[in-house]
Amino acid sequence: MNEIITNLAGGFSAILTVSNLIWITFGGFLGTIIGMLPGIGPATGIAILIPLTFGMNPTTALATMVAIYFGAMFGGSRASILLNTPGDGGAIAATFDGYPMAQQGKAGEALAMSAVASIIGGLIAVVFLAILSQPISNLAIQFGPQQYTMLMLFALVATSTISRGNMLKGMLATFIGLMVATVGADHLTGTTRFTMGIAELYQGIDFLILIIGFYAIGEVYVNFDKLLYVNENERHDSEIKVGKVGFSKEEFKECLAPILRSTPIGFLVGVLPGAGATIATMVAYSTEKRIHKDPDSFGKGNIVGLAVPEAANNAAATGAIIPMLTLGIPGSGTTAVMIGALMMIGVKPGPMFFTSQGDIAWAVVASMFIANIILLLINLPLATQLIKILKTPPKILLPCVITLGFIGTYSLTYSMLDFGIIAAFGIIGYFVKKLNLPVATFVLALILGVKFETSFRQAIIIGKGDFSIFASEPITIFFIVATIISIIGPRLMSMAKLNAAGKKS
Amino acid sequence: MKKNTIIGITGLVISAIYGYGITNLRNPSEVFMAGTTAFPILITIGAVVFSLIILIRGFVQGDRADTVELDPKVLKMMGIYTGIFIIYIWIFNKLGFLISTIFMLTSMLFALNRGKSQRVINIIVGVVFPTICYIVFAKIFTISLPRGILPF
Structure with missing residues (x-):
């Protein structure tokens, strides 16, 4: 414990510089705005803002990205509460009670409780992260190729089966993602593969480019479905009345225990690959509803029903950072984008991160505390000003997002070929979404592909062609069991739900 | 058109193109399953299997299957x-x-x-x-x- 406190103190001293604080504030502010805008989630936000981090030192860059991520989580709930339109999946549960509160003239209370619950959930989760990161890293340092292979197999399968409840489509998306990851030079032999003679592909397809194509352009195309039929004047002339932003002591007392209960739930679900904030908030909400003295009031403007998912949402966002920093394995679409951006600036998250780049790692943990506090300071007093952004017409906003996507792409590689790639993957992204194929699963496979293949082949070489190497140690057996559970678990749960529904009827 | 049919056929087409790419690769490693082509072969098999399952599922579901409508x-x-x-x-x-x-x-x-x-x-x-x-x-x-x- 003393070691954690010492490391954290070092982190605080590194992060508490004027420029870092300005960037965290700026990142949090931008993130809040991005999160508020429907159709632009945190993954898209970070993807298009990557060029901002160029030229920064790794600590500042990572702290800025974290601030954007957390800010997007805060901002996502504003649109949920005021417009019944969640900015991202994690903010869906905030619509259940947040929007009815706004309709009842309690938008000010809802916005304030949302911000306070988020910060409490976020801060507690950062404490969990600070405690758990080093032990997880220490464990992961002992991993060899076979353990890594099984860990990544688990992450890929779990993401496929949990992300959208459709294992088959998820698995196919995973295999296609792995295929794209093999384009370029083979990392073990140097042989070029699937480059079709195009020299620019020898280094492989930069997954950040694909991510920008999918998120910045594909998401915009998906928005066309609604946008081309929306009368802007109808949508944006609706006046949003907020009133005083604050809540009573009684309301805070009523919400505190549920917030403290939902935070660990959100955190644990967030740590799991693929589960993410959407599932975390839903689990926290339904758990609290079950144990609440008046469950029927949930969904009708109960402030507890808003506080619980908000705390879980931020806790899940923090939890999702653990596998990224300690194992080098992103567990969500947003952390996948972050890991790509980090690699661009020379930061290699993974088991050695807290050892070899401990100064950066602990500074980032410290920045999470600071980002949460700054976000509260931004979100409470500026609540009425910030919501004016919700009136920005998407027909103007979305072309600007595409423009930022192109600028981001150019600044990454200075290659015109990549302009063509993002334009093509924008179209592919649209069809992928229309067909309900999970994009996050594809992206995760794309990012892990090279590492997965390298570990797999190294393990085979160590085992001299014997596959039993993957089940030779307790840790690999643990990952095999976890993988099997991730496949059959969701099916068993849905069967149990069907049985329960059958008994009720 | 049914979503599963489109996904299944697309998966098979991608697998076929990728599989054709594998045939053009050299495999310098002597240890089987650790060469340049081993991993691509495995993931192609995986993609084909899941594409076929999705395709068959689309046929089995008949009229109940989700369809995609492009505007x-x-x-x-x-x-x-x-x-x-x-x-x-x-x-x-x-x-x-x-x-x-x-x-x-x-x-x-x-x-x-x-x-x-x-x-x-x-x-x-x-x-x-x-x-x-x-x-x-x-x-x-x-x-x-x-x-x-x-x-x-």
């Missing part, structure tokens, strides 16, 4: 945007970042945000936003963006 208006708008992107790629280095990006953004705005009352807004946003981006990225963050025909 011609959306497809037309995507076509327009793709055309704008092609022109943008063509003029980017010739005219420079600022002029080409003003062209791209203004075109996208006029295509999407129609109506006489929106023209002024489209032009203002189309000029101001790329200019701000240029100042921020090229001048403040010193990211190298092509000047093209402009002297700055």
Whole structure:
């Protein structure tokens, strides 16, 4: 414990510089705005803002990205509460009670409780992260190729089966993602593969480019479905009345225990690959509803029903950072984008991160505390000003997002070929979404592909062609069991739900 | 058309193209399953298996299967945007970042945000936003963006 406190103190001293604080504030502010805008989630936000981090030192860059991520989580709930339109999946549960509160003239209370619950959930989760990161890293340092292979197999399968409840489509998306990851030079032999003679592909397809194509352009195309039929004047002339932003002591007392209960739930679900904030908030909400003295009031403007998912949402966002920093394995679409951006600036998250780049790692943990506090300071007093952004017409906003996507792409590689790639993957992204194929699963496979293949082949070489190497140690057996559970678990749960529904009827 | 049918067929087509690519690879490693082609072969088998399962599922579900409906208006708008992107790629280095990006953004705005009352807004946003981006990225963050025909 003393070691954690010492490391954290070092982190605080590194992060508490004027420029870092300005960037965290700026990142949090931008993130809040991005999160508020429907159709632009945190993954898209970070993807298009990557060029901002160029030229920064790794600590500042990572702290800025974290601030954007957390800010997007805060901002996502504003649109949920005021417009019944969640900015991202994690903010869906905030619509259940947040929007009815706004309709009842309690938008000010809802916005304030949302911000306070988020910060409490976020801060507690950062404490969990600070405690758990080093032990997880220490464990992961002992991993060899076979353990890594099984860990990544688990992450890929779990993401496929949990992300959208459709294992088959998820698995196919995973295999296609792995295929794209093999384009370029083979990392073990140097042989070029699937480059079709195009020299620019020898280094492989930069997954950040694909991510920008999918998120910045594909998401915009998906928005066309609604946008081309929306009368802007109808949508944006609706006046949003907020009133005083604050809540009573009684309301805070009523919400505190549920917030403290939902935070660990959100955190644990967030740590799991693929589960993410959407599932975390839903689990926290339904758990609290079950144990609440008046469950029927949930969904009708109960402030507890808003506080619980908000705390879980931020806790899940923090939890999702653990596998990224300690194992080098992103567990969500947003952390996948972050890991790509980090690699661009020379930061290699993974088991050695807290050892070899401990100064950066602990500074980032410290920045999470600071980002949460700054976000509260931004979100409470500026609540009425910030919501004016919700009136920005998407027909103007979305072309600007595409423009930022192109600028981001150019600044990454200075290659015109990549302009063509993002334009093509924008179209592919649209069809992928229309067909309900999970994009996050594809992206995760794309990012892990090279590492997965390298570990797999190294393990085979160590085992001299014997596959039993993957089940030779307790840790690999643990990952095999976890993988099997991730496949059959969701099916068993849905069967149990069907049985329960059958008994009720 | 049924979603599962489209996904299954697309998966098989991608697997076939990828599989054909594998046949052109050299495999210098002597240890089986650790060579250049081993991993691609395994993932191709995986993709084929899941594509087939999805395809069969689509047939079995019959009329109950989810279908995908593509809106011609959306497809037309995507076509327009793709055309704008092609022109943008063509003029980017010739005219420079600022002029080409003003062209791209203004075109996208006029295509999407129609109506006489929106023209002024489209032009203002189309000029101001790329200019701000240029100042921020090229001048403040010193990211190298092509000047093209402009002297700055």
